[in-house]
Amino acid sequence: MQRLITADTVLTGPAGQAVPNGAVLVDDHEIVAVGNIDDIRRRASTEAILHEHTGHTLLPGLINCHVHLALDASDEPLQHYLDSGDTDLLLAMTGRAQAAARSGVTTLRDLGDRDGLVFHLRDAIENGTLTGPRILAAGAPLTSPGGHCHFFGGEVDGDDAVREHIRDSADRGADLIKIMASGGQITPASPPMWASQFTAEQLRLAVKEAAVAGLPVAAHAHGTEAIAAAVEAGASTIEHCTWMTGSGGYETRDDVATAMAEHGIHACLAWPPHWRAFLERLGPDRAERIVNRVHWMRDLGVRMIPGTDAGLRGSHFTRFAEALGLYEHLGFACDEIIEMATTTAAKALGLNDVGTIAPGYSADLIAVKGDPRSTLNSLRGPDLVMIRGTLIVGE
Template identity: 85%
Template sequence: MQRLITAETILTGRAGQSVPKGAVLVDDDRIVAIGHRDDVSRQASNEAVLHEYAGHTVLPGLINCHVHLALDASSEPLQHYLDSDDTDLLLAMVGRAQAAARSGVTTLRDLGDRNGLVFHLRDAIEHGALAGPRIVAAGAPLTPPSGHCHFFGGEVDGEDDIRARIHDSAARGADLIKIMASGGQITPTSPPMWASQFTGEQLHLAVLEANSAGLPVAAHAHGTEAIAAAVDAGVSTIEHCTWMANGGGYDTRDDVAKTMAEHGIHACLAWPPHWRAFLERLGPERAEHIVNRVRWMRDLGVPMIPGTDAGLRGSHFTGFAEALGLYEHLGFSRDEIIEMATTTAAKALGLSDVGTIAPGYSADLIAVKGDPRSNLDRLNGPGLVMVRGMLIVGFDGHFQHWETSGSVVGHAGSVSITLGSSSVGVVSRERS
């Protein structure tokens, strides 16, 4: 089935690329054409369904690069997680994934859950049994006994365990391996955030094993020592990338940042939607320190991708667009931020057919009122969300009625109904 989506502006996802009075033609799960609406509508079949998004901007679906579907973003996410059995947890994960999709996030990278639940969810969505976002999933992250996030079940003690755990994750269908290179905040028994949890040799081994199974590695690393070791081992992304010195304070290392830039190792800061309150709590001096550290990374060319650590306290699955405001605060242009959250994120995650609106790409796209290039808040509450050509938000109910009535399809002349500023109908072939 073909859908012709027209809008005031189409953003391809790449900074600086837009089509005014544009259209996107989708055939089942694929984008087949993008361009000026007259040119694109000529390529549409007689039966194509028209979605007119007047006053809207169509852009690739957003990609949240760091979430935990197993956690509920409440004030006690860990306790609720521990209190849930797998069935309850999986059902809750479905709801969170769908909420994220409705908010315009068409791809989630999940960096830690238990018992491979997220793989079942990912596959059910992929096979069409459930509506939801595309999911890229790590499964249980590798961590030492009682280490950071050990409650996900990925404890490893020594080299043999590391190998076995990676083989197990690969066999269960992991899309990547997550390793907790440093301590973290939410685990009482974890070493301090700045402390390394693995040796350089162990990180090398993990990357080697993962890569030989065809999987990239994401390293959680707050400490500079852990960041440097993970970069040296050749991981694909550094989560948080906080540059904490041993024992306290910060230690930014130009050589490590430059290696990240050279090798395209992305930093995923994983800041929550309430980043502004978070900075305020730290006080002006520390906040400025943090802001300067990100600017320093940017100046050295470290590529960055946005994530929110959704599931942690207060980081709701619908808060991704809000979280993007941080990057504007840090000095990124809105055009750059949209690119980071779409095209750049897809590339960093190794997804070759999402994050851009172009022929041959998967039909993962959204439509928002107005133009997000003049105000990022426009990304909130999309009027259209499509994942693999499936409508998550839109006017599909009306389409079903029209299509089953049958007689409308193939009629000469344009037939459409108007719903607010958007309308649906059947493409007219009279004009072409």
């Protein structure tokens, strides 16, 4: 079945690539043509279903690079998670994934859940049993005994356990490996955020073992030491990338950031949709320093991909567009931000059939009112969402 979708503008990605009076022709799950309405109309079959979106912009579906479907974004996400049995949890995860999809997020990278539940959800969506977003799933993140997010079930003690956990994750169908290189916020009695949870050797071992299984590694790292070790080990993405030190301060390292830029290791800051309240809570001085660190990374050529840590308190799965406002606040141009959330994110995650509107790509598209290149608010509440050619939102 063919669908012909027209809009005032088609942003094909990357930034700067736009077709005025554009159209996209979709056959089954794939994009077969994109271009000027008149040209594309001629190529469509007479039975093609027409979706006319006057006053709209059509663009690739958005990619949230850091979420936790197992957590519910309430005031007590951890307690609710611990209180849920697997069946209830999986149903709740399904609802959250589908809500994200309806808000225009067509791909999610899940960076931690338990018992491989997210693999079941991913597969059910992939084989058409359920509608929902494309999911890349890590499963239980590796962490030290009693370490950050140990409640996901990924505690490892020693080199053999590291190897075993990675092999097991790969066997169960993980798309990537997540490792908690440093401590974090939400786990009582675990190492502080800045502290490394693994040695540099263990991180190297983890990246090597993951590579044997063909999997990239996402390293959660707040501490400068953990960031440096994860970069040196060859992780694919650094989550949070906060550059903290034990003294309660921060240490940025040009050599590490330069290595990230050179090796295409992306930083995923994972700031929530309520980033503004977060900055206000820090006060002007600390907020300015945080903002300066992001500028410093950008100036050294570190590429960034957007994520929200959705599932944590107040970080709702449907508020990705709001979270993107952070980058506008940091001085990024709107079309640059759209590129981050589509083309760049897809490349960083190793997805070569989404993030761009081009023949041969998966039909993962959204249509939004107005032009998101002038205001990102336009990305909220899309009037059409299509994932793998299936209409999630739209008539």
